[in-house]
Amino acid sequence: MSTPVITVEHGAVGYDGRPVLRDVSLSVTAGEVVAVLGANGSGKSTLIRAVLGLVPLSTGTITLFGQPQRRFRQWQRIGYVPQRLGAGGGVPATVREVVASGRLARRGLLRPPGTADRAAVDDALRAVGLADRAADPVATLSGGQQQRTLIARALAGRPELLILDEPTAGVDAASQEAFAGALRDFVGDGGTVLLVAHELGPLRPVISRAVVVHEGGICHDGPVPDPAGHHAEPDHDHVHPHGPDEPAGLWSS
Numbered sequence: 001m002s003t004p005v006i007t008v009e010h011g012a013v014g015y016d017g018r019p020v021l022r023d024v025s026l027s028v029t030a031g032e033v034v035a036v037l038g039a040n041g042s043g044k045s046t047l048i049r050a051v052l053g054l055v056p057l058s059t060g061t062i063t064l065f066g067q068p069q070r071r072f073r074q075w076q077r078i079g080y081v082p083q084r085l086g087a088g089g090g091v092p093a094t095v096r097e098v099v100a101s102g103r104l105a106r107r108g109l110l111r112p113p114g115t116a117d118r119a120a121v122d123d124a125l126r127a128v129g130l131a132d133r134a135a136d137p138v139a140t141l142s143g144g145q146q147q148r149t150l151i152a153r154a155l156a157g158r159p160e161l162l163i164l165d166e167p168t169a170g171v172d173a174a175s176q177e178a179f180a181g182a183l184r185d186f187v188g189d190g191g192t193v194l195l196v197a198h199e200l201g202p203l204r205p206v207i208s209r210a211v212v213v214h215e216g217g218i219c220h221d222g223p224v225p226d227p228a229g230h231h232a233e234p235d236h237d238h239v240h241p242h243g244p245d246e247p248a249g250l251w252s253s
């Protein structure tokens with residue numbers, strides 16, 4: 001069997017002494033698309049930030065591509081798209097410039113972009129359906145298109161593992177479809193994906209496994225669970241309390 005791309009063993013994370021994740025174990029193998037689901041504040045972002053080494057584990061271990069995280073130096077193998085901070089107004093850069101910045105770790109700051117860099121940027125723009133917007137300032141794009149630009153930036157680095165925090169939250173349907181297609185191509189080329197999501201929408205057929213975080217632990221690891229009955233309806237507003245046996249807010253809270 002191939003070496004897992006990500007292994008978390010008995011991982012715990014706390015902020016200011018307050019535990020957020022307790023005894024979390026997770027393994028992701030090459031070619032998987034794993035969705036991390038769970039209610040607001042359950043610790044989904046914390047889990048992927050721990051994998052990326054952005055927050056330290058208080059106990060437990062993480063390995064990346066078979067190497068202990070603390071000794072891992074090949075961060076260019078991983079592309080990361082953080083949670084969107086809202087409309088990023090005032091960014092004067094063009095779409096191409098933002099996507100090209102995803103090549104910096106590969107080529108080094110002092111070397112001018114070469115043919116391979118330009119090809120990687122073109123491929124990434126095409127993958128997310130933004131080739132025709134390459135010359136436009138990012139600020140003139142819709143929120144969904146801006147999010148696609150950030151995904152293209154991560155893809156331009158030609159990572160083997162893509163980690164995304166709520167890539168489709170608040171994103172228009174066309175962008176969600178474009179992103180699902182880009183993910184499918186990325187995985188078809190041998191990539192591995194770990195993403196946080198609230199609603200899977202068009203991503204659902206691309207997801208191979210779901211991990212549900214609940215009260216600091218993983219309460220489900222397996223096939224994508226069905227959103228229970230009316231919870232799947234877009235206008236369901238979650239004003240009622242959840243039943244005792246339902247992982248509260250599986251899809252949203």
Ligand SMILES: Nc1ncnc2c1ncn2[C@@H]1O[C@H](COP(=O)(O)OP(=O)(O)OP(=O)(O)O)[C@@H](O)[C@H]1O
Pocket residue numbers: 015016020038039040041042043044045046047
């Ligand atoms: N840097 C931080 N310092 C202190 N507490 C934090 C920090 N980041 C997150 N938390 C807290 O840790 C808990 C888990 O947060 P996290 O962002 O991991 O949850 P989440 O499941 O990703 O939530 P959401 O769906 O709202 O993005 C929350 O109670 C949050 O307030």
